[in-house]
Amino acid sequence: xxxxxxxxxxxxxxxxxxxxxxxxxxxxxxxxxxxxxxxxxxxxxxxxxxxxxxxxxxxxxxxxxxxxxxxxxxxxxxxxxxxxxxxxxxxxxxxxxxxxxxxxxxxxxxxxxxxxxxxxxxxxxxxxxxxxxxxxxxxxxxxxxxxxxxxxxxxxxxxxxxxxxxxxxxxxxxxxxxxxxxxxxxxxxxxxxxxxxxxxxxxxxxxxxxxxxxxxxxxxxxxxxxxxxxxxxxxxxxxxxxxxxxxxxxxxxxxxxxxxxxxxxxxxxxxxxxxxxxxxxxxxxxxxxxxxxxxxxxxxxxxxxxxxxxxxxxxxxxxxxxxxxxxxxxxxxxxxxxxxxxxxxxxxxxxxxxxxxxxxxxxxxxxxxxxxxxxxxxxxxxxxxxxxxxxxxxxxxxxxxxxxxxxxxxxxxxxxxxxxxxxxxxxxxxxxxxxxxxxxxxxxxxxxxxxxxxxxxxxxxxxxxxxxxxxxxxxxxxxxxxxxxxxxxxxxxx
Amino acid sequence: xxxxxxxxxxxxxxxxxxxxxxxxxxxxxxxxxxxxxxxxxxxxxxxxxxxxxxxxxxxxxxxxxxxxxxxxxxxxxxxxxxxxxxxxxxxxxxx
Numbered sequence: 001x002x003x004x005x006x007x008x009x010x011x012x013x014x015x016x017x018x019x020x021x022x023x024x025x026x027x028x029x030x031x032x033x034x035x036x037x038x039x040x041x042x043x044x045x046x047x048x049x050x051x052x053x054x055x056x057x058x059x060x061x062x063x064x065x066x067x068x069x070x071x072x073x074x075x076x077x078x079x080x081x082x083x084x085x086x087x088x089x090x091x092x093x094x095x096x097x098x099x100x101x102x103x104x105x106x107x108x109x110x111x112x113x114x115x116x117x118x119x120x121x122x123x124x125x126x127x128x129x130x131x132x133x134x135x136x137x138x139x140x141x142x143x144x145x146x147x148x149x150x151x152x153x154x155x156x157x158x159x160x161x162x163x164x165x166x167x168x169x170x171x172x173x174x175x176x177x178x179x180x181x182x183x184x185x186x187x188x189x190x191x192x193x194x195x196x197x198x199x200x201x202x203x204x205x206x207x208x209x210x211x212x213x214x215x216x217x218x219x220x221x222x223x224x225x226x227x228x229x230x231x232x233x234x235x236x237x238x239x240x241x242x243x244x245x246x247x248x249x250x251x252x253x254x255x256x257x258x259x260x261x262x263x264x265x266x267x268x269x270x271x272x273x274x275x276x277x278x279x280x281x282x283x284x285x286x287x288x289x290x291x292x293x294x295x296x297x298x299x300x301x302x303x304x305x306x307x308x309x310x311x312x313x314x315x316x317x318x319x320x321x322x323x324x325x326x327x328x329x330x331x332x333x334x335x336x337x338x339x340x341x342x343x344x345x346x347x348x349x350x351x352x353x354x355x356x357x358x359x360x361x362x363x364x365x366x367x368x369x370x371x372x373x374x375x376x377x378x379x380x381x382x383x384x385x386x387x388x389x390x391x392x393x394x395x396x397x398x399x400x401x402x403x404x405x406x407x408x409x410x411x412x413x414x415x416x417x418x419x420x421x422x423x424x425x426x427x428x429x430x431x432x433x434x435x436x437x438x439x440x441x442x443x444x445x446x447x448x449x450x451x452x453x454x455x456x457x458x459x460x461x462x463x464x465x466x467x468x469x470x471x472x473x474x475x476x477x478x479x480x481x482x483x484x485x486x487x488x489x490x491x492x493x494x
Numbered sequence: 495x496x497x498x499x500x501x502x503x504x505x506x507x508x509x510x511x512x513x514x515x516x517x518x519x520x521x522x523x524x525x526x527x528x529x530x531x532x533x534x535x536x537x538x539x540x541x542x543x544x545x546x547x548x549x550x551x552x553x554x555x556x557x558x559x560x561x562x563x564x565x566x567x568x569x570x571x572x573x574x575x576x577x578x579x580x581x582x583x584x585x586x587x588x589x
Contacts, residue, residue: 102569201550214549243555244548312532323509330510332582334573343585348512360511361524367509368497368525377495378532383545385538390546425524426531442549467550 004029005170009074009227010254012173016063016073023063023073026173027056027117030075034119034171040494043156043166045080045138046088047120055117062115071234072115077172079163080121081128082108082218083207087118091209092136093126095354096335105207106239107176107218114234119172123162126356127326128183128211131431132414132421133161135358140416143191144169144490147455151493154413154457157187157431163221164191168490174222174231178208180215181314182435185447188221189408189460192449192488194228194477195221197435199468200442201246204239212321213244215314215439225448225478229253232470248468256471257478262296264472267401271307272434274410281407281459284451288405288461291483292476300401304392309385310437311429316369316382317440322359323366329354361425390441397466403476406434408447408460434462444470448477449488458488495533496526 004026007015015021031049038044052075059073083089083101090096104112112118125135132155133141143156144165156165160177164187167175177184179197188195196219203218210216220231233253239245268289273282289299331337331350338353340346355363369378396404410433414421421428438445443464450461461480465473497505502522506513513521548554567580576583 099573102566102572199550201552240555240557244550244552246550246552247555306538309535309538312535315528315532316535327510331575332584335575337575340585343587344510346585347510348507351510352512355511360509361521361528363509363511364502364505364521364525365528368501368505368529371505371508374495380545381535381538381540382532383547384540384543385535386546386549387543388538388540390549424527426527429531440549 005033008224009173009222009230010224012074023056023059023117024053026073027052027075027119030119030172037169037171037494041142041144041165041169042139043123043141043162043169043171044077044120045092045123045162048087048118051087052117052119059115059117069113069115071111071230073117074115074173075117075119076111077119077122077163077166077175078108079160079176079178080124081178081209082176083209084108084118084121088121089209091127092124092138093354093356093359094137094336095329095351099334103207106204106241107208107235110234110237116234122166122175125159125161126359127209127322128159128178128180129322129358129362130158131182131186131428133158134416135356137356141165142416143413144492144494145191145413145457146493147457153416155190155416157190157413159183160187160221164188164193164195167191167193167221167223169494174220174227176218176235177221178216178218179439180211180318181439182432184219184221185435185445185460185462186409186431188447189449190413190458192458193221193223194225194446194448194481195219196228196232196446196470196473197438197444198232198236198470199444201244202236202468202470204237204242204245206239206241210325212318213325214321215318225474225481226254226257229257229474251471253470253474256474259471259475260295261292261476261479264297264402264476265300265400266292266297266476267300267302267396267404269302269304269307269404269406271304272406274433278411280453281410284459284461285405285407288450288480291480292405294483295479302396302399302401302404304396304437306385306388306392307437310389310440311433313382313385313389314436314440315365315429316378317386319362319366320370320379321366323363323370326359326363386440389437393441393443402466403472404464406462406464408434408462410434412453412455412457412459438464443467444473446473446477448480449486450480450484451486496529497522
């Protein structure tokens, strides 16, 4: 029998529909793969084997009676940021020790409604704050990829590092992830997987642990563009419980995948050609454009003049919102409590023990920029710059651009415990330089694997779309995926 | 702008995060590195630019002011480190 875990999500759907195998067999295969691989990769922080088998059994019954939903029997991994009823939900933080919510997030509810099976909760940077998955309370996720001829462990990217690693290493058919500044697209690029951050408002934020509410969006990570489209169609949708959820019909994204790019205008922003950009990234970008042109697209040089200010503005807006959102962790309502001599002492000791260094650093920056006397100089200024960043994109789209092509990351994956990055928080933040603009403007962005660096590590390209035009991104990403015609799967060493 | 040691202590207090004396210098260095990085925003001309309040062109939805949920206090406190009779328990705050 073929290894069921190696099937794409789309092929697993077909196999279940024509009874080549059962959902129970498929789920069993993934649970065995997780058991064998997780001690090496650390992608899952909780495996819900019993629940998974029960859900798979229900799926088999529904499939047998012809009642199956669009994801019936498909085993998924869920980022630890999504509330899952009665199941480990800690945002990979110590401060949420033992938290098992009484409710289910809207995004995961949508997936279960359509028949998907939960394998467990995936590791991530603590509270989604990081670009390497090294800030997790549960330790770093190890990438399934290694450089040619090397045994050194690499990062899978972050914050959705567990999601990306699990998808790439065949430990789930697809995964949920979230993206505040690049947390879906950067790990997807590092692991040869496809990740899309939809337009702000497309997916409900209800039941997802909040980091920076005006930037956070959920999306899928999957092994193919089509798989990502299938997951996106299920995850998205209007939700009255999220006041920023957009009341708009969800298209069948999978139907757009093979639409092609004939007649589309692809923008190339000159500001993304950074000084010191590695030649292989430059080459990849050019190749991607050639592929799109070969299929009938036109390339247009554009300018997004405020690009360089997106990252500094982000490091005001995101920590400010985080400092407010994370005020709720006080040792009273849930999670960790460290006793003190009075209530303030208890708050301070609980938060000192419960939050990791990166989270504390961001809460403190956020507290500072929102404090009396600094609010206008920092926060209001950053929100004005954000208006300008959004206008840059609007001008490009008004001038006839349908989508924008950029590199997804400035480099391939780096090593775990990289000393230069550990010593300088700003150097780590630069990982998100190509992705963060998209969050600031609320736009959709997709990362698709397009090539490899000299050491055989995956490199991704990013496509940025108009608000609520994810369909064009899926279509263009599919052209890149098909044209690259490269096997982006890791060579198992675990 | 940069922060001094006293400001780091003040921010930590506002954020309700205990920072020991021997950690202040390292936090000060890290915060100043980030503040130094965001300093470049000063060169952007934002004259007449409105600060963004909503990234999508929408007005915040409102709902009717009706009770639509509730009645399960035991679920609300089920994850509390310490609770009694469906109340959260905290150290005494009023003498």
